[in-house]
Amino acid sequence: MFRSAWEWYLQRVTGGLLLVLLVAHFWVEHFMSAPLRHGHLTYQVIQARISNPAWQAIDIAFLIIALYHGLNGLRNIILDYGRLEKRGVAVLTMVLVVVGAVWAWWGIRAFSRL
Amino acid sequence: MFVELNITLRVSRHPARNGKAFDEYRVQLEERMSVLDALFRVQREQDSSLGFRCSCRVGMCGTCAVYVNRVPRLACSTLVRSLECDVLTIEPLPHYPIVKDVAVSLQPFFEQWRRAKPAFRPRKPEARDLARIPKDSKYRRLTPTKRDCITCGACFAACSIVGMNDHYLGPAAINKAFLRVLDPRDAAREERVKVLDRSLDGVWRCHTQFNCTAVCPRHIDLTDSIVRIKRALFWPGRLLKP
Ligand code: SF4
Numbered sequence: 001m002f003r004s005a006w007e008w009y010l011q012r013v014t015g016g017l018l019l020v021l022l023v024a025h026f027w028v029e030h031f032m033s034a035p036l037r038h039g040h041l042t043y044q045v046i047q048a049r050i051s052n053p054a055w056q057a058i059d060i061a062f063l064i065i066a067l068y069h070g071l072n073g074l075r076n077i078i079l080d081y082g083r084l085e086k087r088g089v090a091v092l093t094m095v096l097v098v099v100g101a102v103w104a105w106w107g108i109r110a111f112s113r114l
Numbered sequence: 115m116f117v118e119l120n121i122t123l124r125v126s127r128h129p130a131r132n133g134k135a136f137d138e139y140r141v142q143l144e145e146r147m148s149v150l151d152a153l154f155r156v157q158r159e160q161d162s163s164l165g166f167r168c169s170c171r172v173g174m175c176g177t178c179a180v181y182v183n184r185v186p187r188l189a190c191s192t193l194v195r196s197l198e199c200d201v202l203t204i205e206p207l208p209h210y211p212i213v214k215d216v217a218v219s220l221q222p223f224f225e226q227w228r229r230a231k232p233a234f235r236p237r238k239p240e241a242r243d244l245a246r247i248p249k250d251s252k253y254r255r256l257t258p259t260k261r262d263c264i265t266c267g268a269c270f271a272a273c274s275i276v277g278m279n280d281h282y283l284g285p286a287a288i289n290k291a292f293l294r295v296l297d298p299r300d301a302a303r304e305e306r307v308k309v310l311d312r313s314l315d316g317v318w319r320c321h322t323q324f325n326c327t328a329v330c331p332r333h334i335d336l337t338d339s340i341v342r343i344k345r346a347l348f349w350p351g352r353l354l355k356p
Pocket residue numbers: 176262263264265266267268269270285286289329330331332333334336
């Protein structure tokens with residue numbers, strides 16, 4: 001597969017995954033947990049859930065997938081407008097990779113504070 | 115029976131004349147007259163300063179493309195009657211520098227055309243025998259309807275991505291590269307594929323809107339060529355094999 005074909009492919013795959021993960025996320029956060037339904041929602045209830053390694057794995061995957069999809073989508077919009085030259089595209093890609101990496105690290109680090 | 119049409123022609127003027135961007139002319143046309151005939155009638159009978167381009171007058175050279183009622187069309191091959199309207203608005207094709215009135219320069223189109231490396235590069239330049247293309251080859255199966263481009267530039271004018279992105283190859287150049295990439299006799303496939311795969315201005319910028327296909331006077335399915343190139347970049351083995 002050629003390089004830009006990979007970018008295109010991952011954008012579709014992450015888009016599909018986001019559809020599932022977003023619906024699941026909203027469902028879990030707003031409707032599913034029993035304390036939420038019965039009005040006993042506390043910090044401890046949420047902490048217990050996000051201390052679970054399985055939930056952590058899902059949330060971290062969600063974060064990375066959303067970051068790739070969002071930042072690559074932004075890159076696509078900027079490229080569509082065609083105001084950049086070759087060097088500009090390289091700089092833009094680097095900046096977005098750094099933003100994505102820092103953002104992902106920031107999000108993942110939050111779990112270590114639990 | 116001899117039918118006459120009474121039409122108002124609104125023609126874009128560049129540079130604007132007397133502060134007006136459009137001039138209006140009433141013309142009487144016969145039933146089988148084209149938009150180009152209408153322009154000639156105005157030029158001969160009412161306003162000799164009107165500027166437009168044409169050459170073959172039979173839909174072969176691609177010189178006369180203009181924006182007719184906001185759709186890129188060949189002026190010589192579009193019958194006024196077929197447009198079913200009393201007022202025809204004729205403007206220069208969008209996405210090109212205007213030379214005069216409705217005549218444009220196709221320079222941006224040919225710059226992209228050149229980038230797609232349109233010239234055939236033979237695999238065996240010294241070969242004396244004729245290269246045969248097998249009947250069941252992909253080239254024979256997929257390209258017969260895609261070889262008739264007359265470089266009129268209508269697809270480039272209709273493409274909204276070209277309108278936003280000056281670097282984008284555009285439909286006709288991609289179609290030309292598609293023909294070469296599939297041609298088993300061609301030796302420059304890798305170079306062409308590199309240009310097509312560029313994220314800034316290659317096939318990935320296409321949003322599959324079909325505007326190009328809708329306006330091509332040769333009925334070339336340009337969007338199909340673009341999508342097939344995308345597929346080939348995704349699964350190189352499937353399309354790029356001779
Ligand atoms: S592909 Fe069709 S619309 Fe585009 S330049 Fe060729 S003939 Fe004209």
